Each structure stands twice: as structure tokens, then as C-alpha cells.
Amino acid sequence: xxxxxxxxxxxxxxxxxxxxxxxxxxxxxxxxxxxxxxxxxxxxxxxxxxxxxxxxxxxxxxxxxxxxxxxxxxxxxxxxxxxxxxxxxxxxxxxxxxxxxxxxxxxxxxxxxxxxxxxxxxxxxxxxxxxxxxxxxxxxxxxxxxxxxxxxxxxxxxxxxxxxxxxxxxxxxxxxxxxxxxxxxxxxxxxxxxxxxxxxxxxxxxxxxxxxxxxxxxxxxxxxxxxxxxxxxxxxxxxxxxxxxxxxxxxxxxxxxxxxxxxxxxxxxxxxxxxxxxxxxxxxxxxxxxxxxxxxxxxxxxxxxxxxxxxxxxxxxxxxxxxxxxxxxxxxxxxxxxxxxxxxxxxxxxxxxxxxxxxxxxxxxxxxxxxxxxxxxxxxxxxxxxxxxxxxxxxxxxxxxxxxxxxxxxxxxxxxxxxxxxxxxxxxxxxxxxxxxxxxxxxxxxxxxxxxxxxxxxxxxxxxxxxxxxxxxxxxxxxxxxxxxxxxxxxxxxxxxxxxxxxxxxxxxxxxxxxxxxxxxxxxxxxxxxxxxxxxxxxxxxxxxxxxxxxxxxxxxxxxxxxxxxxxxxxxxxxxxxxxxxxxxxxxxxxxxxxxxxxxxxxxxxxxxxx
Numbered sequence: 274x275x276x277x278x279x280x281x282x283x284x285x286x287x288x289x290x291x292x293x294x295x296x297x298x299x300x301x302x303x304x305x306x307x308x309x310x311x312x313x314x315x316x317x318x319x320x321x322x323x324x325x326x327x328x329x330x331x332x333x334x335x336x337x338x339x340x341x342x343x344x345x346x347x348x349x350x351x352x353x354x355x356x357x358x359x360x361x362x363x364x365x366x367x368x369x370x371x372x373x374x375x376x377x378x379x380x381x382x383x384x385x386x387x388x389x390x391x392x393x394x395x396x397x398x399x400x401x402x403x404x405x406x407x408x409x410x411x412x413x414x415x416x417x418x419x420x421x422x423x424x425x426x427x428x429x430x431x432x433x434x435x436x437x438x439x440x441x442x443x444x445x446x447x448x449x450x451x452x453x454x455x456x457x458x459x460x461x462x463x464x465x466x467x468x469x470x471x472x473x474x475x476x477x478x479x480x481x482x483x484x485x486x487x488x489x490x491x492x493x494x495x496x497x498x499x500x501x502x503x504x505x506x507x508x509x510x511x512x513x514x515x516x517x518x519x520x521x522x523x524x525x526x527x528x529x530x531x532x533x534x535x536x537x538x539x540x541x542x543x544x545x546x547x548x549x550x551x552x553x554x555x556x557x558x559x560x561x562x563x564x565x566x567x568x569x570x571x572x573x574x575x576x577x578x579x580x581x582x583x584x585x586x587x588x589x590x591x592x593x594x595x596x597x598x599x600x601x602x603x604x605x606x607x608x609x610x611x612x613x614x615x616x617x618x619x620x621x622x623x624x625x626x627x628x629x630x631x632x633x634x635x636x637x638x639x640x641x642x643x644x645x646x647x648x649x650x651x652x653x654x655x656x657x658x659x660x661x662x663x664x665x666x667x668x669x670x671x672x673x674x675x676x677x678x679x680x681x682x683x684x685x686x687x688x689x690x691x692x693x694x695x696x697x698x699x700x701x702x703x704x705x706x707x708x709x710x711x712x713x714x715x716x717x718x719x720x721x722x723x724x725x726x727x728x729x730x731x732x733x734x735x736x737x738x739x740x741x742x743x744x745x746x747x748x749x750x751x752x753x754x755x756x757x758x759x760x761x762x763x764x765x766x767x768x769x770x771x772x773x774x775x776x777x778x779x780x781x782x783x784x785x786x787x788x789x790x791x792x793x794x795x796x797x798x799x800x801x802x803x804x805x806x807x808x809x810x811x812x813x814x815x816x817x818x819x820x821x822x823x824x825x826x827x828x829x830x831x832x833x834x835x836x837x838x839x840x841x842x843x844x845x846x847x848x849x850x851x852x853x854x855x856x857x858x859x860x861x862x863x864x865x866x867x868x869x870x871x872x873x874x875x876x877x878x879x880x881x882x883x884x
Contacts, residue, residue, distance in 0.1 A: 300500070323408050329626075337407075374487065376388055517866075528603040530549070536862075642699070647661070693750050771826045791838040
């Protein structure tokens, strides 16, 4: 298990990787290895936090359930093929388990009730457990006091109402709710926190009902996972990544968020702290690709439906930013203005804590390539694109034909002056090339000759302006000496053959400049300027892209070794944050959809090549 670390003023901090994730496809909660829920937003991913001690252990709020005395040894694992998390405590008196889950009983359940269930069981010996729930709604800006009722305890903050019921006596202590539990072998206790509708009364949960919720939730996840077509060498890692992507899907809308957390730092003590609880067009498009590769066509179809609504909208875009925004809320709206929560200390004192994301106002041209490529794949492997969606794509590609050579912020969302990024040109080429493919395959209307002319113009632009013959690589942007791991995508998106001498040379330079023992930096900060201060770790997404690049050029033994090394950087449950630091710690928001989808792609393609 990942131990708590002590820093600064002796406050305890659980490492970012010292967490498991539970959820109900509406929201998620992080549970650390000591039985504490230290991040939970209700009722949605992007709602203000109720428990936020991962960003401030003193003020943020948490829900702790652990042995009353001593410092037990802990273990944590998922109930097989599910998103039910088990935290095991080994004490001097015996062994206890806490089973944490958010019940999901059926797909698209109209009667869904949002609950966090915590069941503690004495596995061996007699164990005394202590529960303390410190709810701090609205990012700990609300000072609500719990209210004792016959059926439990209510916490009400404006429109948010929470009800905590239990099989043991609950006591209100100031702003907290506490309970002490003495369990003999085989005995259990239950705690159920429910998000209530306005005016709704708590219903509580009996022992037999929680047992049924556990069984039905486990059955739901197993049935869902059984649809996966993957049977390769790394099934455990791929399955966990698929289950994680499913948890990051907002089932009512079909949206796929980038990560369930905000402001977990890319550098401890640094300011690269962002809110990722939104739908990034880029991340979601790649997620769609991963889900399709695994055979999850229902999820892919739901996202394409969500995407079709965005394609048909014109209000969020502009002539300058294009017809689509870089990111949206799960409802397809523009997120709140990025602002800072000054009252929170930040993870390990990494300020500022940011909510909202200013990247929504950036031009990032690559999103059109990723989106249209995902629509192309859905059209190829799914039921096919509709007339209305095609009509919307025609409008989008026409705008892209006129703006593909604009300077932009690039796929890494630099907060510096816009530049002519190579990956933006590359993905613009992909967008137009895939439109040509779909039009020809389906006989759909479109100006294919003009599309072909612009596609070829982009191709020659990349080959002449982004290629540096002295360095022997495609550079981050035209005229620069900065290397960017995004160029590893070139053979993956069929811009060039893996055997192309220019790509092979680029790969060698990437290995010289950006690769550190299989881990890959997204670009060279020693040569680059991105408008931000501080450093960052290696990007796990890029590390899996590196595995896939090695696979495609036929260096299979090296690809397999790099993949196996990457697996060692997962946490104890197989989860990844965005980045990996110098000493192997995970950094950035957690878990990260982009990382898990790139793991799936790398594993599938390497499996295929290994036979």
C-alpha cells in the first residue's frame, strides 16, 4: 500500500496513487488506502465537492472509516471484474474489510438512486471501528451543521441534500457525524449516504437490502465487462482500464469526462493545477476509439449522440474559435469561468486550486481531426452516420478548410502565444482525409476534389515546414527546435508508413531527447516555452504512444518491455494519473481517461503484432 506522507506543517497526505475509484456513472469518489473518502462531488462529476480533503486535509472534508486504535496494515483491491472497492485492515485484534461502492443496478435505470455504500465486516477476530463523516459542501465554503432525524442524519446545503443512515447509532458532534462500532467475527455494519431530491425523506438501507445492492452491482459490472472482445496477454490491465473509462462516462448524457478530479498538481508545490471534470473533445474522441476497439458499441453510440448535438449547435462556437469548443460540461455547455479557491491549500500545498478551465477559450485545431476520425470509426464499425450528422460535419470541414493554417494553442493547450503546431496540421489532415473516406465509402455528398486538394496541401506543408533536416525530426511547430511527442501519432493516423525514413529518424530523436527509461515527456521544457512556470513529469499517454510506435516499426521486443515497465508505474489497483514524477510518483488529475485509453490501444496493437 502507498503510505501517507508528511510534509510541511506535519499534515498527512495520501499519495495521489494511494487511491481507488468508485462511482455510478454520474459521479465518483476517491477512497484512500486508509479507508478515507477524500474526494466526492454530488450529484455530478462537476458539482462542488462534499469531501475534498485531497485538496486540503484540514478544511476540505472527508469520510473516514477505519480501526479505532493503532496503525493497521492495509490492503486494497477490487472485487473481481467490478468497481466495488475492498479496503482490508490487519490489526492486532483481527482483520476487517470495508466494502465501498455506489450502487448501479441496471443500464439507464430510470429509478436510479445515488448512494455511497460503506459496509464494514469483521473477517477474523473482534475489531473496533470508528466512523467520522465530515461533510463540507460547496468546496468547503458552506458551514452546514448536520441534523439528527429518526432515520439518520441529514446534511442540507441549498439545493443539495444528503442523508446518512446506518445500522448502528449515529451521533452529531459539532459539524461531524461519528459512530463507534464493535464487531465480532462475521458481524457487519452499514453506512449509506444518499443524495436526496428536494424534500425527499431518507429511506435508510436494511442489511438484506445492502447485500442485494452489493450482489446486483457486482453482477452489473461483470455483465458489462463480459461484452469486451479483448482476450489478449494483458487482460487484467485492459479490463481495469475499460472499467475506469466506464466510470468516467456520464450515462444520462453519454458524455465522457477527462478525469474526476480538479487541481491535482503536475508538479508538487507548482501551479500547473487544472480542473479536468469536463468533456475534452480530444480525450473523448480517443475514448470512443478505445471503446470501439473493445466492442462497447453502446457507449460509443451514446457519445456519438452527445457529439451530434454539439455538431448541430452553433452558439458555442465562433469564426475565430471554430464551430466547436475544446471542452464542454457533461450537458454540452461552456464551463464556468476559471477561478481560484483561495481558502483551500491545494494538494501538498500546491496552489492555486482552480475550478473551471480557461482552455475553453483556446483555438485547438487538432480536435477536429480526432473527432472526425472517431466518427469515421463509428461509421465503419457501428451502425453508420446519420444524414443530419453528416450535414453538420460538412459545415465543420468547410470551416477547417479555411482555417487549418491558423496558429493555435496546440494539443497541449499552451498558455503562450499561438503557434503553427505540427500536430494541429496533422490532425487537420486527418479530419479532411477521413471525410473523403466516408464520402467515398458511403456515397455521401461532398466536394471531394476540393477536400483532396486541401488535404494534399496540408501534407506538403508538414513535410516542408515542420520537418527539420538538420535535426532529422518533425518539430513541435514550424521553424522551431522543440521536439514534441505528439509526432508519434503520425503512423497511427496513417499520415506516413511506419517504415518511412523520416518517421524512423524522428523516433530516434524522440528517444534521445524525450524518453527516460520508457517514460516519455510530452515536449522538451528546456527548449520550449508554454507560458507557465515550473516543471512536470513524464506523460503516461505519450509513454503508451511510444509503445505503439515501437510496435508499428517492428521493434516488438522493445515495445513489450516498454509496456511491461509502464505497467509497473500503475498504482496498486491498476490506475494511472496523468503523469509520473522523477521518483515514480503519480502526478496530475487521477485517474486520467487519456492514459487508460492509450493503454488499451497499445496493448491491443502489440497483441495483434505478437500473434
